[in-house]
Amino acid sequence: MKILLLGKNGQVGWELQRSLAPLGQVIALDCGTAFGLCGDLADPVGLRATIREVKPDVIVNAAAYTAVDRAESESELASKVNGLACQLIAEETANLGAWLIHYSSDYVFDGRGSVPWSESDAASPLNHYGVSKLAGEQAIIASGCKYLIYRTSWVYAARGDNFATNMLRLAREREVLNIINDQVGAPTGADLIADITALSLQQALKRPELSGLYHLAAAGEVSWYGYAQYVIGFAQACGEQLVVKTINPIKTCDYPTPARRPLNSRLNTHKLRDSFSLHLPDWQSGVSRMLAEVLDK
Numbered sequence: 001m002k003i004l005l006l007g008k009n010g011q012v013g014w015e016l017q018r019s020l021a022p023l024g025q026v027i028a029l030d031c032g033t034a035f036g037l038c039g040d041l042a043d044p045v046g047l048r049a050t051i052r053e054v055k056p057d058v059i060v061n062a063a064a065y066t067a068v069d070r071a072e073s074e075s076e077l078a079s080k081v082n083g084l085a086c087q088l089i090a091e092e093t094a095n096l097g098a099w100l101i102h103y104s105s106d107y108v109f110d111g112r113g114s115v116p117w118s119e120s121d122a123a124s125p126l127n128h129y130g131v132s133k134l135a136g137e138q139a140i141i142a143s144g145c146k147y148l149i150y151r152t153s154w155v156y157a158a159r160g161d162n163f164a165t166n167m168l169r170l171a172r173e174r175e176v177l178n179i180i181n182d183q184v185g186a187p188t189g190a191d192l193i194a195d196i197t198a199l200s201l202q203q204a205l206k207r208p209e210l211s212g213l214y215h216l217a218a219a220g221e222v223s224w225y226g227y228a229q230y231v232i233g234f235a236q237a238c239g240e241q242l243v244v245k246t247i248n249p250i251k252t253c254d255y256p257t258p259a260r261r262p263l264n265s266r267l268n269t270h271k272l273r274d275s276f277s278l279h280l281p282d283w284q285s286g287v288s289r290m291l292a293e294v295l296d297k
């Protein structure tokens, strides 16, 4: 089996290089050109030619425009990478009779209420990143290709720029941190996402009726404030020398950003767990492993 992996150096893409390897030959691209193959989602001509040249059985798209605030001012580029490129990839996937694996976001929802969002709930993004991610999902679903779309949330990895690694850096630099306490979700490891991808893809290849949209997040929930407390508490318990003395909980409205963000990012993962008989561990276990790796403990 031939797998074309796009976005190989992102948090999820990096872990997918590992988890997909036992499934077949993985041709992994970043956003540049290598060996005449183009992995740039903003280059439709190069991307289409690459897919036609490789003729993969599975395309795994871990590439995305993920700068949520910058997407407000670069909406055209965000839409090109997260929306239009998905349409192109999905068309080519359908023509090949292949599978398309893709990732989307809790930010397709408006964050109302406190009930975890199900796949059947109406999406209504608050920011342009969410709009562009929703456009990507819709293009894939409309294309008629076989697909697995995983909506995930609050992704972290030891190798990556994410909330947890930012908190460790800030805790070494500042005495006081003000962290949002009214946005709630589940930190989800790129390693877990990559493992679930490989396990569910293996099942879907044998059972095409599993093609669909799934919510994929670690179990449990926490606010950014609670997440920061956990990260910093773990580092302190490991004997890490930190400058931080106080962590203050603040409201979203007290921390204005270019992009609005949903308060309720909880994702209901029943469909994924039931369809593939998979278990999703609690968020703390994955975060602890990642912190132990980052802190070399």
Ligand code: NDP
Pocket (backbone or CB within 6 Å): 006, 007, 008, 009, 010, 011, 012, 013, 030, 031, 039, 040, 041, 042, 062, 063, 064, 065, 066, 081, 103, 104, 105, 106, 133, 151, 152, 153, 154, 155, 156, 160, 190
């Ligand atoms: P990262 O930002 O870590 O990785 C995205 C990758 O895409 C980077 O390697 C980036 O390269 C690459 N990329 C950006 N623009 C292009 C382009 N034009 N062509 C090709 N590659 C490009 O994201 P994650 O691994 O965290 O996210 C994986 C998926 O999960 C994405 O679909 C994202 O939308 C989704 N998701 C992520 C969340 C998060 O908290 N991070 C939350 C919910 C969903 P470079 O670094 O060189 O720009």
